[in-house]
Amino acid sequence: MTGTSDARMWCAADLGSLELFKATVREFTFRPHAHEEFFIALTEAGVATPTYRGDRHVITPGDVIVLNPEENHAGGPPDEGSWTYRALYPRAELLREIAAEFPGRGPALPEFHAEIVRDHGLVARLRRFHCLSESPGSSMLEREVLLTEAFVLLVGRHAVPPRTPRSPGTEPRAVRLSREYLEEHAEENVSLRTLSGWAGLSAFHLCRVFRETVGMTPHAYQTQVRVRRAKALLRTGMPLARIAVEVGFYDQAHLTRTFKHIMGVTPGRYAKDATT
Incomplete structure (x- = not known):
């Protein structure tokens, strides 16, 4: 794509072939076009001035654009500016499944009319999900939980009309x-x-x-179980690299980061203190 840098599009095959995109756009204007899927774009840096829903909008960091399938849009950053953003293209069926969980929505496809969505909780989950999707060995469970929670916020707060999810009960x-x-x-x-x-x-x-x-989320619970098992193995003197594999972490560095985040000390320090 002329006028862009660091542009990449990939497909999350384990998430129903969800297409993902990220780019920094400079001196480039997208021609009028539409997608057959929903278009969700999160701005990370810079400014964009796209045209959609009959008007030109100013998009800044933290802003989210949500367009329905087949909605025309065009544009890009202003002259001599740049726009860094991450985008998702979820199929209609995926958001229809989420919408069906809300009272009164039934099987209807959600619709979004807001010109710009500003929602810190939504942004945090979308960005974390998108970044994890670039990392080899990232947890499917973590990514799916983040994406599900993000879409729940999106449909519940920003679809027309907004609705509150059914009470979860205890189950x-x-x-x-x-x-x-x-x-x-x-x-x-x-x-x-x-x-x-x-x-x-x-x-x-x-x-x-x-x-x-x-x-906590299912992913956080699984992580807790892994850390507890790592603690038991550390007391046996097993090497860190082997423990990481045994309990399900991607590598030793992943184990170390997660262990310290939960326990407050590194695995090496814990092992030393536990065996002296």
């Missing part, structure tokens, strides 16, 4: 089954779809009821 059996599955498969790259199927709930419902009951 003790589903939560118990989920916890048991995560404990038994702690070292595996578990997917949310697999976990929700095991629990007998939709991915959307499981995320909400699990967080409500346990106080």
Whole structure:
């Protein structure tokens, strides 16, 4: 693409072939076009002045553009400016599944009319999801939870009309089954779809009821299980690199970062203190 730098498009095959894109655009104007999917763009840096819904808009860092399928749009950064953004192109079926979980929506496709979406919770989840999708070995469960929670916020707060999700309830059996599955498969790259199927709930419902009951996301719970197992192995004197593989971390560095974030000390320090 002439006039862009660091442009990349890829497909998250494990998430229903969701297309993702990121770029820094300079001296480039997109011609009028539309996508068959939803278009969700998060601005990270710079300014854009795209045209859509009959007007020209000024887009700044933290702003999100959400366009419905087949909505025309065009434009790019102003002259001598640049625009760094990340985009997702979710298929209609994916957001229809999310919308069906809200009272009164049924199977209808959600519609978005806001010119610009400003929502810190949504932005944080979208950006974290997008960045993780670039990292080899990133957790499927973490990415799916982030994406599900982001779409829940998007549909609930910003679709027309806004709605509040149904009460999650307690679902003790589903939560118990989920916890048991995560404990038994702690070292595996578990997917949310697999976990929700095991629990007998939709991915959307499981995320909400699990967080409500346990106080953390399924991914955070799996990470906690891995760290506890790492602690036990550290006391045996097993090498860090082997422990990382045994408990399900991508590599030793991943284990070290996560362990310190939860325990407050590095695995090496913990092992030394635990064996003296």
